[in-house]
Amino acid sequence: MINPQPQASHFVDGAWLEDAAGAALAVIHPATGAEIAHLHEATPAVIDAALAAATRAQADWAQRSGAERGRVLRRAADLIRARNRALSELETLDTGKPLQETLVADASSAADALEYFGGLAATLTGEHIPLGANWAYTIREPLGVCVGIGAWNYPTQIACWKAAPALACGNAMVFKPSEETPLCALQIAEILVEAGAPAGLFNVVQGRGAVGAALVSDPRVAKVSLTGSVPTGARVYAAAAAGMKHVTMELGGKSPLIVFEDADLDDAVGGAILGNFYSSGQVCSNGTRVFVHRALREAFLARLTERLAGVVMGDPLDEATNFGPLVSAAQRDKVMGFITRAQAEGARLVCGGTIPDRPGFFVTPTVFADVTDDMEVARDEVFGPVMSVLDFDSEEEVLARANATEFGLSAGVFTRDLTRAHRVIARLQAGTCFINSYNDAPVEVPFGGTKASGVGRENARAAIEHYSQLKSVFVRMGPVEAPY
Numbered sequence: 011m012i013n014p015q016p017q018a019s020h021f022v023d024g025a026w027l028e029d030a031a032g033a034a035l036a037v038i039h040p041a042t043g044a045e046i047a048h049l050h051e052a053t054p055a056v057i058d059a060a061l062a063a064a065t066r067a068q069a070d071w072a073q074r075s076g077a078e079r080g081r082v083l084r085r086a087a088d089l090i091r092a093r094n095r096a097l098s099e100l101e102t103l104d105t106g107k108p109l110q111e112t113l114v115a116d117a118s119s120a121a122d123a124l125e126y127f128g129g130l131a132a133t134l135t136g137e138h139i140p141l142g143a144n145w146a147y148t149i150r151e152p153l154g155v156c157v158g159i160g161a162w163n164y165p166t167q168i169a170c171w172k173a174a175p176a177l178a179c180g181n182a183m184v185f186k187p188s189e190e191t192p193l194c195a196l197q198i199a200e201i202l203v204e205a206g207a208p209a210g211l212f213n214v215v216q217g218r219g220a221v222g223a224a225l226v227s228d229p230r231v232a233k234v235s236l237t238g239s240v241p242t243g244a245r246v247y248a249a250a251a252a253g254m255k256h257v258t259m260e261l262g263g264k265s266p267l268i269v270f271e272d273a274d275l276d277d278a279v280g281g282a283i284l285g286n287f288y289s290s291g292q293v294c295s296n297g298t299r300v301f302v303h304r305a306l307r308e309a310f311l312a313r314l315t316e317r318l319a320g321v322v323m324g325d326p327l328d329e330a331t332n333f334g335p336l337v338s339a340a341q342r343d344k345v346m347g348f349i350t351r352a353q354a355e356g357a358r359l360v361c362g363g364t365i366p367d368r369p370g371f372f373v374t375p376t377v378f379a380d381v382t383d384d385m386e387v388a389r390d391e392v393f394g395p396v397m398s399v400l401d402f403d404s405e406e407e408v409l410a411r412a413n414a415t416e417f418g419l420s421a422g423v424f425t426r427d428l429t430r431a432h433r434v435i436a437r438l439q440a441g442t443c444f445i446n447s448y449n450d451a452p453v454e455v456p457f458g459g460t461k462a463s464g465v466g467r468e469n470a471r472a473a474i475e476h477y478s479q480l481k482s483v484f485v486r487m488g489p490v491e492a493p494y
């Protein structure tokens with residue numbers, strides 16, 4: 011078993027760095043409540059060292075060929091895959107997510123991103139634009155030093171979904187993990203150096219929001235990519251705008267999952283389970299408003315309840331466990347507050363809604379039926395294992411209700427009618443959609459939100475646009491005709 015206590019709190023300029031003057035950060039294992047590591051927040055000196063190192067490294071890295079940059083990223087992907095078990099155990103200790111999940115969804119997703127963008131690095135080119143006798147060309151340039159700020163649900167994946175396209179394009183990065191889950195990004199930083207990344211190319215500094223805010227406002231920073239909640243996104247976006255910096259905002263959601271009367275019942279129930287209870291519901295793209303056609307509602311609830319008997323809640327390090335705790339006591343209490351208020355508002359508790367009698371920050375998988383659009387549980391992001399089932403009668407009605415939200419991250423449709431599936435998806439206001447599936451996030455497909463759920467896209471070629479800029483060069487082939 012990996013020792014969760016890292017060599018130091020930060021990884022800066024290619025080496026572990028400690029500054030005990032920083033405020034204490036205790037790392038708690040969510041399944042037991044025990045402290046497993048002790049870190050310090052970054053002091054202004056650590057933040058400055060990280061930004062100085064990134065600035066220096068970026069100048070060198072940008073001069074390397076795309077093929078050379080890509081090789082480093084692909085080597086890092088191989089190292090991550092080779093150490094998948096140790097990294098997954100660490101992720102489980104840090105987040106509380108079951109090892110059954112982390113073994114397949116975290117370090118491996120990080121490796122996918124490094125491999126994919128490592129492959130793209132050598133293909134990043136500008137274009138030639140013929141203009142009659144003259145011509146122009148474009149050069150795809152890096153932005154400079156990028157700041158990545160992560161949420162606590164997918165720490166390794168978030169670090170690499172940001173770092174991989176950033177580094178492929180010739181940028182450097184300073185990454186601040188969530189204070190709740192600071193451990194795995196440090197391992198990624200060390201692996202990148204082992205893979206041949208120059209010192210300072212990818213730095214990790216720890217801290218709460220104030221450290222993130224200091225990074226975002228630093229004039230050396232050209233771009234900020236945040237994964238977090240909408241209120242934090244609004245603050246960070248405003249701070250970045252003051253410095254005219256580029257941003258990617260991957261924020262929260264309250265996504266609709268629509269189950270039509272002709273859907274395959276088990277597939278729809280499976281999609282709703284994946285879209286509400288994976289990672290104990292701490293997934294931004296979750297389909298937490300499950301609109302079920304009235305004709306199918308009771309069958310859906312019955313089958314859902316049957317299948318939830320398959321939940322194995324327990325020690326997340328036990329590979330038989332398929333349902334873990336929430337990340338913190340605060341998050342558990344927040345989720346329980348939503349559950350209490352949903353009942354007070356008249357939602358019908360079908361199952362769950364309790365704190366089990368065991369250590370750690372667990373909440374049982376919770377399903378509410380008879381949820382109406384005006385209830386808090388149908389409007390606000392819970393970020394926990396709480397599914398709201400809402401009834402509907404017609405396609406027009408469900409479309410209007412599904413879109414009546416400030417969020418626009420994801421949406422899903424279960425139906426056997428292919429024409430309807432595409433027709434409905436085309437009208438749903440969401441950036442990342444699913445037909446007869448839910449929450450797949452392969453690196454080849456752009457991921458991101460519309461409306462309050464975000465700006466920009468991660469993954470796929472689309473991410474390149476958000477980590478590079480074009481320089482246009484006009485070339486005159488004849489004499490310059492000036493009027494005087």
Ligand code: NDP
Pocket residue numbers: 159160161162163164186187188189190217218219220221222223224226236237238239240241242243245246259260261262263293294295391393419459463464
């Ligand atoms: P928060 O918004 O609370 O925090 C996100 C990150 O921002 C943390 O690292 C936080 O630090 C940091 N931060 C807080 N304030 C500032 C500030 N003023 N300036 C700079 N950085 C700051 O989100 P959570 O960690 O609670 O994560 C849950 C949220 O993330 C949910 O809303 C979820 O939907 C969203 N999310 C979105 C995803 C997407 O891709 N769309 C994916 C995963 C999650 P600290 O925590 O240390 O205070």
